[in-house]
Amino acid sequence: MKNTQQSFFHSTWWTIFYIFLQCTWGGLQSFLGFCLFLIHLKDPHDFYHGSIRTKWPTLNGISLGLFIFTPNEEQSGNVKWTSTDRNKIKDKCERISVHEFGHTYQSIILGPLYLFTVGITSLIWSRSKHYQSKRKEYGLSYSSLWTEKWANRLGEKILDRPSITH
Numbered sequence: 001m002k003n004t005q006q007s008f009f010h011s012t013w014w015t016i017f018y019i020f021l022q023c024t025w026g027g028l029q030s031f032l033g034f035c036l037f038l039i040h041l042k043d044p045h046d047f048y049h050g051s052i053r054t055k056w057p058t059l060n061g062i063s064l065g066l067f068i069f070t071p072n073e074e075q076s077g078n079v080k081w082t083s084t085d086r087n088k089i090k091d092k093c094e095r096i097s098v099h100e101f102g103h104t105y106q107s108i109i110l111g112p113l114y115l116f117t118v119g120i121t122s123l124i125w126s127r128s129k130h131y132q133s134k135r136k137e138y139g140l141s142y143s144s145l146w147t148e149k150w151a152n153r154l155g156e157k158i159l160d161r162p163s164i165t166h
């Protein structure tokens with residue numbers, strides 16, 4: 001059963017307000033997200049608890065205001081899943097969606113500061129070769145960085161579903 005807090009975050013008026021906030025206070029990242037959305041217009045899209053989700057053919061996720069981009073569980077070919085188990089792939093994609101959705105709330109909290117705090121920090125953390133090898137060397141999980149831990153916590157709290165664990 002959903003608690004009061006979760007019911008609040010799933011109410012229609014909050015969803016409308018959430019979209020409004022993403023387009024105004026979080027407008028900077030939402031605009032970039034919209035550009036990325038247009039670039040990936042041909043990929044499948046859906047509404048994910050108020051955000052607009054694009055399932056793109058990569059293993060990475062990204063969150064830009066109103067727009068989130070997550071791996072497409074239906075996609076094979078150029079996407080190299082570590083498992084062939086359909087349910088495991090689906091679960092992984094869902095967990096990434098919860099994580100990226102958590103970032104959308106950081107966008108609401110931080111507004112114009114989002115890109116310059118969470119955005120840049122997590123982009124460098126995820127993509128730079130330096131931090132990739134440091135994570136391996138020290139056995140650190142991807143979620144050990146504050147921006148990622150925070151996104152997991154927000155996503156899990158609002159959606160009541162597990163986020164990524166790696």
Ligand SMILES: [Zn+2]
Nearest residue numbers: 099122148151
């Ligand atoms: Zn993240």
